Amino acid sequence: MRKSVHEFGELEIMAGKNWTLVLGAVCAALLLAWQAPQAHADADAELWAGIRSDVFGENRQIGEGEGKLVLDAPYRAEDAAIVPITMTIPAAVAPNVKKLTLIVEKNPAPVVAAFTFGDAAGIGERKISTRVRIDMYSNVRAVIELADGSLYMQTKYVKAAGGCSAPALKDMDAALANIGKMKLKAFANDSESTSSPTAEAQIMVRHPNYSGMQMNQVTGLYIPAKFVEHMEVRKGDRLVFDMEGGISLSENPNIQFTYAVGVEGPLSVSARDTDGKIFTTSADVKGS
Amino acid sequence: MRETTPKAAMMKLRTRDGADWQRAIVSRRLACLGPVAFCASAGLARLATPLRAGEIGDAKLAEIADGVFVHRGQIALQSPGNHADISNAGFVVGTDAVAVIDTGGSYRTGAALRAAIAKHTKTPIRYVINTHMHPDHVLGNAAFKPDEPRFIAHHKMKRALSARSARYLEAAENALGAEVFEGTEVVLPDAGVEDVDTIDLGGRTLRLAAQPTAHTDNDLVITDQKTGTAFVGDLIFSEHVPALDGSIVGWMKVLENLGQTAPARIVPGHGPAALSWAAGSEPLQRYLGAVTEDVRAIIKRGGTISEAIETAAVSEASRWDLFDEFHKRNVTAAFAELEWE
Structure with missing residues (x-):
């Protein structure tokens, strides 16, 4: 079996963006993740309260x-x-x-x-x-x-x-x-x-x-x-x-x-x- | 007081107010941001010479037989750093036409392959053939639209891919990020192979053989008859743990059948650019055999899926890459299939 390898160039295509943009995105993500849990917990509690009264009746x-x-x-x-x-x-x-x-x-x-x-x-x-x-x-x-x-x-x-x-x-x-x-x-x-x-x-x-x-x-x-x-x-x-x-x-x-x-x-x-x-x-x- | 019976709650889709859905969407996005942010920073570390925005490099190729080229994808899950270049793709050059076989998991990966082909030959790309419907093999198709090729696949591939398109695109965008994902779309085949077809590329013929349900319900084997090279798609996984999305029993049967007329060399969907039939099929048959045997035994004694997930074929763990990412899902699928025997 022939196995010549043609190197036509690197498939290294990490987008050509500048560093600040990427760092900005990382920071934004971290900030969002930091704020998320509380809002999350409230929404979840509300959701369950609704299902619970639909399925089992209120005040049970x-x-x-x-x-x-x-x-x-x-x-x-x-x-x-x-x-x-x-x-x-x-x-x-x-x-x-x-x-x-x-x-x-x-x-x-x-x-x-x-x-x-x-x-x-x-x-x-x-x-x-x-x-x-x-x-x-x-x-x-x-x-x-x-x-x-x-x-x-x-x-x-x-x-x-x-x-x-x-x-x-x-x-x-x-x-x-x-x-x-x-x-x-x-x-x-x-x-x-x-x-x-x-x-x-x-x-x-x-x-x-x-x-x-x-x-x-x-x-x-x-x-x-x-x-x-x-x-x-x-x-x-x-x-x-x-x-x-x-x-x-x-x-x-x-x-x-x-x-x-x-x-x-x-x-x-x-x-x-x-x-x-x-x-x-x-x-x-x-x-x- | 609202009185709703459990039955009513089941029958009618629960209506949520807009805010609720929005929250749901936000929380989903958040869940995705973590890994993306992590990968982005990991990507930065290896970004020695950043390309200009929009620039697409060309793919590394190996000529595994006369006029048969393969680009080896990474063994990895799709990520911003690899552009979903995570499956093998290739092309065969005739005197009149080039046929591309699989295109990677994003527009960028497809475009890199196309750029590499253009450097190698001026023969026009007339065919883009997909080995099956999975996104890591088809989402680069769009990069070849300027060539106006015929897009060809197993006759069942079109409906299988249409049914999954929305999810595949959503998953790819989430995993790759908007910038790397850009340009990626689903291009459905416009011709389907029902049994066996041939394509004349000029000076060589490709044989396209539709398989019964195995890795998926739309696996197609493409054989270059001049060199005896078979692009088997994900009917053969090498190094990368197999992924079951069709029928485990069917898969083993198809492997047995293909083994009868073992091709001179094969191009697996994942793993080395080229392998002998034996080197590709034996480890896979061992894996599928172990899963089948263990799952059957658990079903026979009344065990559950949860139990099978933890115990079936764990002896295979050290023999494959990405075992943890796919194995338990394979066992789940095998269980749901084999319990009907």
């Missing part, structure tokens, strides 16, 4: 969730369109929890999903894992509501941006061809601790969950929002949870959850999107 106390639930979210998300979130409610609290709401504060539609639990959610440790879109650096908040109406919250700050307008579908053709396909998996408990009152399963739905902020590649117009707005999971005829979902849920909605063992019947899922399309699946699982 929200207690510190420490010990009542754990929210796991990455500090820096690798893919803003698929940010993994896990919420865990310890066994001591779980039987009293009737609702769990997940919020990404700065998203255009902040409520990701609200889960309402039924009695087939069980009495052991309760866990919900899902994936969300994050549009800009934001607080992520998980709020539980107990049977007596009290609210408790955990908050994590996540650095991620652009998740809501990220083009869906790495392989556009394959994804569109598979809409509505579902997968329901039950995870065998390797430890075989037969005493555990709950088991884990996962429901996956092929759906673009269009956010309304993505561009149609052919027409150049924004694709109207179209997403999975409701999902119901049952064990036999008893409710594990029902979920109201929004556009902040990632494409191909994916929820890993716990359910009570010892309830008769198969695990079944019914999902409905904003077009009114219904997708269903069921599986016989261990622990019936």
Whole structure:
């Protein structure tokens, strides 16, 4: 192989500007950064106050969730369109929890999903894992509501941006061809601790969950929002949870959850999107 | 008292007043200024002989085979100091026409390549071919508009790039700064390759082969048949950790297929100007294999993405540049793909 190198000149093109200009810009940036945090904090508090009264009603106390639930979210998300979130409610609290709401504060539609639990959610440790879109650096908040109406919250700050307008579908053709396909998996408990009152399963739905902020590649117009707005999971005829979902849920909605063992019947899922399309699946699982 | 149910909050986009949006935008800009300021000062240190405003230098080239030239991009993220000259670009010279293959990540980088070509040959640039839709390979296209070439890519590249244009441009402007970004725009292909096409440059023919979904859903392999040199774009990463934006299973299949008829030499999208097929493909196949195997095992036992991100294929960390910048994202993408198997 020939490998002569032609040196036609340096590709060193740092713009020909004078030093004072650059130094000026650096100083301005430092000054802005210095002033920013306070204004920032006020705006954030205001934003949360608005969402909080919209979602939970005005004048409701929200207690510190420490010990009542754990929210796991990455500090820096690798893919803003698929940010993994896990919420865990310890066994001591779980039987009293009737609702769990997940919020990404700065998203255009902040409520990701609200889960309402039924009695087939069980009495052991309760866990919900899902994936969300994050549009800009934001607080992520998980709020539980107990049977007596009290609210408790955990908050994590996540650095991620652009998740809501990220083009869906790495392989556009394959994804569109598979809409509505579902997968329901039950995870065998390797430890075989037969005493555990709950088991884990996962429901996956092929759906673009269009956010309304993505561009149609052919027409150049924004694709109207179209997403999975409701999902119901049952064990036999008893409710594990029902979920109201929004556009902040990632494409191909994916929820890993716990359910009570010892309830008769198969695990079944019914999902409905904003077009009114219904997708269903069921599986016989261990622990019936 | 406003009564809004959570459902209503989900259904309707939350309306924010103008001030709120402005704050949001300001805070975004601020977040970007830090690194830019840092890079600007780092850039100053190496600015020995400042160019006059608007002056574009020409790109360093290696002639890797007779009439086949490659400009090696840096292994780095785009920054004001490197003008997004961070991917390999090249050109092939025929007796009638020159074909440019990829153009770097900014107008400036494209213009530097164009200036270098002009010093080397008077043969007109009739084709600008992009290997796939990623910004570091296509955002220099605009520099070639004066040549009025045909812009050619995989037939799926146009929609993939259109869908991402706004984000690519925003990210480039934020990372490069307004001055370095100046002139950068998206130039979409006006011809798409569906399967295999050939281009006659005079005295030599380029073979353009559209690939099924691999690194992206629009990878195109361009082979100069005279010298057996294949521009494989980001189907091969060398030194630079791979980035997955298509299908990990598809990628491994495409590599296997290309290996059947291993070209005499390849030009990877990132890394050395030229490599043998084996030197380019083996480390990549090892990496993709390790990610696939580990992620499949985690999925099988009910593990989560978060767990996979921390543990999958971490043995590869010391073997690649920019590992921390791309690996976790690759694992996320691989997980979201493989869990449907």
